[in-house]
Amino acid sequence: MSTTESANTHEFKTEIKELLHLIVHTLYSHKEIFLRELLSNASDALSKVQFEALTNDNLYDKDQPLEVKVSIDKDNKQLTIEDTGIGMTEAQLISQIGTIAHSGTKKFINELKENQDKAKNPELIGQFGVGFYSVFMVADKVTIETKSMEADAPAVRWESDGLGTYALSESERRKRGTAITLHLKEDESEFLEKYRIENLIKQYSNFLPFPVMMEEEKVNTPEALWRRNKSDITDEEYKEFYKQVGNAWDEPSHWEHFAADAPVQFTSVLYVPKSAPYEYYGQDQEHGLKLYVKRVFIQDDCKELVPKFMRFLKGVVESEDLPLNVSRESIQNDRVITKINKVLTKKFIDGLKKMAEKDGDKYQEFWKQFGRYIKEGVHGEMSLREKLLPLLRFYSTKQVDNPTVTLKSYAEGKVTDQKAIYYAVGESIEQLRRSPHLEFFTRNDIEVLLLTEPMDDLILNGLEPFEELKFINVESGDLELPEELKKEIEEPEVSEELTALKEKVTEVLTEKISKVRFSKALSDSPCRFYNESGGMSHNVRKMMFSGGGMAGMPGMPMKRDLELNPEHRFVKALSTRLENESIADQIKLLYHMANLLEGNVDDAQELAGLVLPLLR
Numbered sequence: 001m002s003t004t005e006s007a008n009t010h011e012f013k014t015e016i017k018e019l020l021h022l023i024v025h026t027l028y029s030h031k032e033i034f035l036r037e038l039l040s041n042a043s044d045a046l047s048k049v050q051f052e053a054l055t056n057d058n059l060y061d062k063d064q065p066l067e068v069k070v071s072i073d074k075d076n077k078q079l080t081i082e083d084t085g086i087g088m089t090e091a092q093l094i095s096q097i098g099t100i101a102h103s104g105t106k107k108f109i110n111e112l113k114e115n116q117d118k119a120k121n122p123e124l125i126g127q128f129g130v131g132f133y134s135v136f137m138v139a140d141k142v143t144i145e146t147k148s149m150e151a152d153a154p155a156v157r158w159e160s161d162g163l164g165t166y167a168l169s170e171s172e173r174r175k176r177g178t179a180i181t182l183h184l185k186e187d188e189s190e191f192l193e194k195y196r197i198e199n200l201i202k203q204y205s206n207f208l209p210f211p212v213m214m215e216e217e218k219v220n221t222p223e224a225l226w227r228r229n230k231s232d233i234t235d236e237e238y239k240e241f242y243k244q245v246g247n248a249w250d251e252p253s254h255w256e257h258f259a260a261d262a263p264v265q266f267t268s269v270l271y272v273p274k275s276a277p278y279e280y281y282g283q284d285q286e287h288g289l290k291l292y293v294k295r296v297f298i299q300d301d302c303k304e305l306v307p308k309f310m311r312f313l314k315g316v317v318e319s320e321d322l323p324l325n326v327s328r329e330s331i332q333n334d335r336v337i338t339k340i341n342k343v344l345t346k347k348f349i350d351g352l353k354k355m356a357e358k359d360g361d362k363y364q365e366f367w368k369q370f371g372r373y374i375k376e377g378v379h380g381e382m383s384l385r386e387k388l389l390p391l392l393r394f395y396s397t398k399q400v401d402n403p404t405v406t407l408k409s410y411a412e413g414k415v416t417d418q419k420a421i422y423y424a425v426g427e428s429i430e431q432l433r434r435s436p437h438l439e440f441f442t443r444n445d446i447e448v449l450l451l452t453e454p455m456d457d458l459i460l461n462g463l464e465p466f467e468e469l470k471f472i473n474v475e476s477g478d479l480e481l482p483e484e485l486k487k488e489i490e491e492p493e494v495s496e497e498l499t500a501l502k503e504k505v506t507e508v509l510t511e512k513i514s515k516v517r518f519s520k521a522l523s524d525s526p527c528r529f530y531n532e533s534g535g536m537s538h539n540v541r542k543m544m545f546s547g548g549g550m551a552g553m554p555g556m557p558m559k560r561d562l563e564l565n566p567e568h569r570f571v572k573a574l575s576t577r578l579e580n581e582s583i584a585d586q587i588k589l590l591y592h593m594a595n596l597l598e599g600n601v602d603d604a605q606e607l608a609g610l611v612l613p614l615l616r
C-alpha cells in the first residue's frame with residue numbers, strides 16, 4: 001500500500017471512544033474477559049467459514065483445518081490469538097471493528113453517562129458484551145492481521161493503541177483468517193503464563209465448537225455438550241456452557257436439556273438467565289437461540305425456534321432433519337422448524353409448570369424477572385393461552401408482599417355470587433394499595449389483583465372469562481357486582497344542595513369530565529374517576545396518549561367520569577359554598593384531587609396556581 005502515514009490513520013468513532021473509556025474505567029476487575037471475547041469472535045469466524053464452505057467453491061484456502069491457535073511470546077510480551085476463520089477485507093475491518101454491533105449497547109452507554117451508579121455493576125455491563133475492545137484493558141498496542149476468504153481481497157493490517165486512532169496498512173499474511181496480537185501492558189504479565197491462559201480457556205471457552213490449540217495441543221473440549229448424556233454432565237458444566245453459548249456473565253437460573261425423535265429429531269439445551277434483559281421494550285431485542293444442523297453452526301439468535309415471548313431464552317438447538325443449506329429466508333417457512341418450535345414451546349412451558357409445583361420460591365424469582373414475557377405470551381399467542389394462564393402470578397389486595405396469587409386461587413376465594421375477577425393497574429403496589437378505587441372492595445372483602453405494567457390492562461381486558469369470571473378493571477363504570485352489593489353503590493338520593501353541586505361540577509369541569517355521579521363506593525376519599533363514557537382506564541389512556549404514535553388519535557374519548565362521595569365532609573362543605581366566588585377553583589381542585597389519588601398529575605401549572613392562594 002503506497003499510502004502515507006496520515007492517509008492510513010483513521011479516527012475512532014465517538015461511540016467507540018466512549019466504549020473504550022467505559023471499558024477501561026469500569027471493567028478493570030474483570031480484565032481476563034478479553035480472552036473470552038477474542039476466542040468467541042474467532043469461533044464465530046470459523047463457524048461462518050464452515051457454513052460458507054458448504055456452497056462456495058471459490059473459498060480461499062479451502063483446506064485449512066478449522067482451529068484457533070493461542071501463542072505466547074514472553075520476550076516481546078505478546079499474546080497472539082489466531083484463527084483460520086472467515087477473515088476480513090479492508091472495508092469489513094473498518095466497518096465491523098469500528099462500530100458497536102448491538103444497538104442495546106449504544107443505548108446503554110448513553111444511559112451510563114447519566115447514571116454512573118450503573119457503571120459500577122459489571123453484571124449489568126456484561127449483558128452487552130463489550131467485544132473486541134476489551135483487549136485495551138490489558139494491551140497498550142494491538143495488531144490485527146487478516147486475510148479474507150474472498151480470494152482476491154488483499155490481506156490487511158490494523159494497528160492501534162486504543163487511544164483515539166488506528167492505522168491500516170498492507171499485511172504479509174497469506175493464510176486465510178485473522179491473527180490478533182496483543183502487546184501486553186507492563187503489569188499484565190500474568191497473561192504471558194501458559195497455565196494462566198490454559199485455565200482461562202478452560203474456564204470461559206471450554207465448549208467452543210473448534211479446537212483451541214496451544215503449542216500443538218488442544219486445550220478445550222470441543223465436544224458438543226448438548227449431544228452428551230444428561231447424566232454425565234455436571235451442573236458446573238451446564239453453567240459454563242451457558243456463559244459461553246449465551247455470552248453471559250451471570251449464572252442461569254434454570255435449564256432444560258432434552259432430545260426429541262418424533263415428530264422431528266432435535267437436541268437442545270435451553271437456559272433461563274438469572275435476570276431479565278436490561279431492555280424489555282427494545283423492538284430489536286435479540287433472541288438467544290443458536291441453530292446447528294448436523295454439527296454445523298447455522299445461525300445465531302434464530303427467531304423461528306420459539307414464539308417471540310420466549311426470546312429471553314438462551315441456548316442451542318441442533319437438528320439432523322434440516323438440510324445444511326437452510327438459509328435465513330427458508331427457515332421462516334420451514335416445516336421442520338415449525339415442528340421444533342412446537343415441541344420446544346411445550347417442553348418449556350411444562351418445565352415451568354413443574355418448577356412452579358416443586359419449588360414455589362424459585363418460580364417466584366422467575367416470575368419477578370420474566371413474568372412480563374409470559375403475560376405477553378398470554379396476550380399474543382392465542383393457541384398457547386390455555387397453557388400459559390396457570391403460569392400467571394399476581395399481587396393482590398390480600399397478597400401485597402409477593403406475587404403468589406393464581407387465577408385459580410383467586411377464583412377459589414371469591415365471595416358469594418361474585419361474577420368477575422377484579423383488577424387494578426397503577427404505577428406501583430404501594431401506590432395501588434392506597435388507591436380510592438379499592439375502598440369499596442376492601443370494605444366488602446373482595447380480592448383485587450394489583451398490576452403494575454402498562455400493558456397489563458390491555459392483556460386482562462382481552463381475556464375470555466376464567467371459570468366464568470369476567471375480568472373487570474376496578475375503574476369500570478359497570479362493575480357487575482353481586483346483587484346484594486349493587487345496592488351499595490347505586491346512585492343514592494341526595495340533598496338538594498348536593499344535586500346543585502353535581503350540576504355545578506358538571507358545568508365547571510365540562511372540558512375534562514363527561515359524567516358526574518354520586519356513589520357510596522368510596523369510604524375515605526372524596527372522589528375518584530371511573531370509566532363509563534369512554535371505557536378506557538387510566539393506564540390504557542396513558543399508554544395510548546403518551547408520546548406514542550397514537551397521540552391525538554381522532555375520535556378517542558379523552559374525558560373521564562367523576563364519582564363523588566356524598567358522605568365526605570369536603571364534598572358536603574363544597575355543596576354549602578356554591579355561591580362562593582372561588583367555587584369554580586375549589587371544584588377544579590376536586591378534579592386534581594381525583595388525579596392525585598390515582599398517583600397522577602394533570603396540568604401541574606393549573607394545580608400550582610390553585611394551591612398557591614391556600615398557602616397565603
Ligand SMILES: Nc1ncnc2c1ncn2[C@@H]1O[C@H](COP(=O)(O)OP(=O)(O)OP(=O)(O)O)[C@@H](O)[C@H]1O
Binds near residue numbers: 085
Ligand atoms: N477473528 C475475527 N474474524 C473475523 N471477523 C471478526 C473477528 N473478530 C471480530 N470480527 C468482526 O468484528 C465484529 C465486531 O466484533 P466485536 O467483538 O466487537 O463484537 P461482536 O462479536 O459482534 O459482538 P459482542 O459484543 O457480542 O462480542 C464481529 O461481529 C465480526 O464481524
